[in-house]
Amino acid sequence: MKKPGIQLTLQTSSLVIGFMIWVIISSLMPSIQEDIDLTAGQVSLVTAIPVILGSLLRIPIGFYTNRLGARWIFIISFIALLFPVFYISIADSFMDLVIGGLLLGIGGATFSIGVTSLPKYYPKEKHGLVNGIYGVGNIGTAATTFAAPVLAQSIGWQATVRLFLVLLLLFIVLNFFFGDRKETKVKNSMVEQIKGVYKNATLWFLSLFYFITFGAFVAFTVFLPNFLVNNFGLDAVDAGLRTAGFIAVATLLRPVGGWLADKFNAFIILMIVFISVALSGILLSFSPNIEWYTVGALAVAVTVGIGNGTVFKLVPLYFSKQAGIVNGVVSAMGGLGGFFPPLILTSVFNITGHYAIGFMLMSQFALVSFVIVVFMYYQDQMNVERQIIQHTAEGIMVTNRQGVIQDVNPAFTVVTGYTKDEALGQTPSLLHSGEQDQAFYRKMWKDIEEKGFWEGEIWNRRKNGEIYKEWLTISAIRSDVGTIKYYVGMFNDLTEPNRPAE
Numbered sequence: 001m002k003k004p005g006i007q008l009t010l011q012t013s014s015l016v017i018g019f020m021i022w023v024i025i026s027s028l029m030p031s032i033q034e035d036i037d038l039t040a041g042q043v044s045l046v047t048a049i050p051v052i053l054g055s056l057l058r059i060p061i062g063f064y065t066n067r068l069g070a071r072w073i074f075i076i077s078f079i080a081l082l083f084p085v086f087y088i089s090i091a092d093s094f095m096d097l098v099i100g101g102l103l104l105g106i107g108g109a110t111f112s113i114g115v116t117s118l119p120k121y122y123p124k125e126k127h128g129l130v131n132g133i134y135g136v137g138n139i140g141t142a143a144t145t146f147a148a149p150v151l152a153q154s155i156g157w158q159a160t161v162r163l164f165l166v167l168l169l170l171f172i173v174l175n176f177f178f179g180d181r182k183e184t185k186v187k188n189s190m191v192e193q194i195k196g197v198y199k200n201a202t203l204w205f206l207s208l209f210y211f212i213t214f215g216a217f218v219a220f221t222v223f224l225p226n227f228l229v230n231n232f233g234l235d236a237v238d239a240g241l242r243t244a245g246f247i248a249v250a251t252l253l254r255p256v257g258g259w260l261a262d263k264f265n266a267f268i269i270l271m272i273v274f275i276s277v278a279l280s281g282i283l284l285s286f287s288p289n290i291e292w293y294t295v296g297a298l299a300v301a302v303t304v305g306i307g308n309g310t311v312f313k314l315v316p317l318y319f320s321k322q323a324g325i326v327n328g329v330v331s332a333m334g335g336l337g338g339f340f341p342p343l344i345l346t347s348v349f350n351i352t353g354h355y356a357i358g359f360m361l362m363s364q365f366a367l368v369s370f371v372i373v374v375f376m377y378y379q380d381q382m383n384v385e386r387q388i389i390q391h392t393a394e395g396i397m398v399t400n401r402q403g404v405i406q407d408v409n410p411a412f413t414v415v416t417g418y419t420k421d422e423a424l425g426q427t428p429s430l431l432h433s434g435e436q437d438q439a440f441y442r443k444m445w446k447d448i449e450e451k452g453f454w455e456g457e458i459w460n461r462r463k464n465g466e467i468y469k470e471w472l473t474i475s476a477i478r479s480d481v482g483t484i485k486y487y488v489g490m491f492n493d494l495t496e497p498n499r500p501a502e
Contacts, residue, residue, distance in 0.1 A: 004121035007070070008133060010178050011114040014074045015137025017171050018110035020144045021081055021164055022050055024088065025101050026222040027148040027243075030229055030236035031157040032097070040230075040350070042094050047222045049101040054108025055335025062112035062328025066186040070117035071179025077110050078172045082165060089161040108218075108335055111137075115312055115327045120184050125262060128313030132258025135251070135308055141221050142247035149225075149240040197326055202318050205372055206311060206326075207333035209270060212277065212369050213307035215337015216300055216362060217250050224297070232290045246297055250305035257309025266310050267377035273307040274370035281363025308334075395470075397489045403427050406486070415470070415493045417463030428489070433467045435459035444474070448487070452476050457494065469495040 025032070026047040032038075038046065065073045084103035091097050114134040122130045151160040197203050224246060228239035260269050277300065284296040311330070319326040348358040395412040399405050408423045416423075416431060423430065436458060447454040455473040462468060470491040477486040 004118075006178060007121055007180055007183075008118060008130065010174065011070055011074070011118060012134050012137050014078075014171055014175060015110055015114055015134060016140035016143070017167050018077065018081075018107040019138055019140030020167070021085060021107035021140075022054055022104055023141045023144050023221060024085070024104060024148065024161055024164065025050060025097060026225055027145045027240065028152055028157045028160065029226050030239070031149065031152040032091075035157075036092060036094065036097070038094060043226055046094070046097045046101055047226065049098055050104040050108065051218060051222070051335055053102050053105025055105070055332045057106060057109035058112040058332040058335060059325065059328035061109050062116045062331070063325050065113045065116040069180065069183035069185055070113050071175055071181060071183065073113050074110065074175045074179065075172055077106050077113075078168045078175070080106050081168055085161060085164050085168065089158045111135075111335075112328045112331050115315070115331065117183060128258035128260075128262040128266075128309065129255060130258070131312040132255030132309035135254035135258070135312070138217070138251040138254065138308075139248060142244040142251065145221065145225060145240050145247060146244035149236045153237070197319060197329075200318075202376070203326060203329060205376060206314055206318070207330050208372065209274075209307070209369055210311045210330050210334035211337035212362075212365055213273065213304040213311060214331070214334030216277065216304045217247075217308065218335060218337065220246055220297065220300065232293075234290075242294070246301045249298060249301040250308070253302055253305030254309040257306035258313055259309075260306065261310040261313035265377070266313050267373050267380060269310045270307060270373045271370060271377070273303050273310065274366045274373060276303040277307070277366035278363045278370065281359045281361075281366060284359040285357075285363070392490075395489075395491045395493075397423070397428065397491075399428065399487045399489075401484050401486070403487070405430075415462075415468075415491070416460070422463075431460040433459045433461040435467065448474055448476055452478075468493055 029043060029047060033043070061073060061077070081104070084100045084106075088097065088100035088104070091100055114137070115131050118130050118134055119127045148157075148160055151163070221243065224243040225236070225239045228234045228242060229236060234242070257269065257273075280296050280299040280303065283299065284293065312327075315326055315330055344358050344361065392409060393411055395415045396407075396409040397405060397412055398407040405423050405426050405428070408418075408420050412423065413419055418430065444454045444456075453473060453475045455471070457469060458472045459467055459469055470493055472489060472491040474487055474489045476484050477488060478484050
C-alpha cells in the first residue's frame with residue numbers, strides 16, 4: 001500500500017470537495033430565492049433533500065470501499081456529481097432544485113470512504129485521531145457556506161455553481177494518479193455482513209449517538225443560513241460567515257474528539273458531550289436575541305464536534321471485521337439526523353410561531369443518549385472484568401451467599417475436570433476430598449467472617465476421582481452497605497494428579 005500520509009491527505013482533501021458540493025443549495029438559498037419563488041416549506045425541503053441520498057448511499061459506499069478501494073469510489077462519486085452540479089446551475093423551478101439536490105447527496109455520502117479505508121493504514125491506537133483528521137473534511141461545508149454567497153454577489157449564483165465542476169474534474173485526476181491501487185480489499189458479501197451486525201445492539205446505540213452529534217452538525221449547517229436571514233434579519237453574507245464559523249469550530253474539534261477517545265475512556269467523553277448538548281438545546285429554546293443564540297450554537301458546535309470524533313473511535317473497536325458496512329450504517333444515521341430537524345423546526349414555527357419545541361427535542365434526544373452511554377460504560381466495565389476472570393491462569397469459582405456456584409473460569413475446568421455447565425448450580429462440596437475434618441472448615445469460615453478472606457493449603461478431589469493439593473484463597477465480596485453478596489475462590493494446583501481415589 002502507498003504511504004499512509006499521502007492517502008490521509010488525499011482522502012481528507014477529497015472529502016472537503018464532496019462536502020463543498022453537498023451544501024451548494026443551502027449556502028446559496030438566499031440568492032436562489034431571488035430568481036426562483038419558493039415558499040418557506042419548499043425552502044426547508046430543498047435544503048434538506050441532499051441529506052437523503054447523502055445518508056442512504058453511505059451504506060453501499062462504505063461496503064464497496066472495502067471491495068474496490070477508496071481510489072475508485074472517489075473517482076466514481078465525483079464523476080456522478082458532475083451532472084447534478086451542472087443541472088442546478090440551469091435550474092429555474094422548485095422541481096429542478098429537488099432533482100439536482102437529491103443527487104448532490106452523493107457528495108455527503110463520500111464520508112464513508114475514508115472512515116472505511118484509512119484505518120487500514122494505521123494501528124488501532126491511532127484510529128480515533130486518524131478518523132478525526134479525516135473528519136476535518138467537513139470544513140468543506142464551511143468553505144462553500146462562506147465563499148459561495150460572496151461569489152454569487154459578484155458573478156451570480158448560477159456561475160458560482162459551475163465553478164464547482166472545475167474542482168470535481170481536478171480531484172478526479174488527483175485520485176486517479178495518487179490514489180492507492182494496492183489498498184487492502186475485503187470481498188465479503190454485503191448480505192452476510194448485514195446479517196452479522198444488524199442484531200447487535202451496539203450498532204444501533206452508536207447510530208443513535210451519531211444521529212445526534214453529526215445530525216446536529218448537518219442540521220445547523222443547512223438550517224442556519226436561511227434561518228439567520230429570516231429570523232434575525234442578517235444579510236446573506238453575514239449569515240454565511242456565522243454559519244461558516246459554526247462549521248469550522250465543529251470540524252476542527254473533530255480530531256480533538258478522536259484524540260481524546262484514543263487517550264481516555266470514550267464513553268466518559270460521550271457522557272460529557274450529551275449532557276452539554278442537552279444544556280445547549282435548552283439555551284437555544286429560550287435565547288431571545290442573536291447574542292445568546294450565538295452562544296448556544298457555538299456550544300453545540302464544540303460538543304458535537306468532539307462527539308463526532310469520539311463515535312468513530314468506537315466503530316472499529318467493536319466491528320473490525322464489518323467496518324465497511326457498519327461505518328456506512330452509522331454515518332447514514334448521522335446524515336438522516338440532519339434531514340429531519342430543519343423540517344421539524346419549520347413545522348413547529350408555522351404552528352407555534354417560535355422554535356423552542358424543536359430545540360427542546362434535540363435536548364431530550366441528547367439526554368436519552370446520555371442514559372444509554374452510562375449503560376454502555378458499565379457494561380463495558382463488566383466485560384473487562386469478565387475477560388480478566390476468563391483469562392486468569394488460576395482457577396476461579398464464584399458462589400452466591402448461600403454457597404451455590406454462579407460462575408467458573410476455564411482454568412477451573414483444567415484443574416478439576418468439571419465443565420462450567422456441570423459446576424453451575426452445585427456447591428463447592430462437589431470437590432470435597434474428605435481429607436479435612438469439620439473443625440478445619442469451621443475455622444476457615446470463621447476467618448472469612450472476621451477477616452473477609454481465608455487462604456491456605458487444601459486437598460480436593462477432581463472429577464476423575466484423583467485427589468490433589470491446591471493453594472486456595474477465598475474472599476467475601478460485599479455490597480456498598482456491607483452485606484455479603486458473593487464468595488470468590490481462587491486456587492492453584494500444587495501437586496500432579498497422581499494420588500489415587502480412596
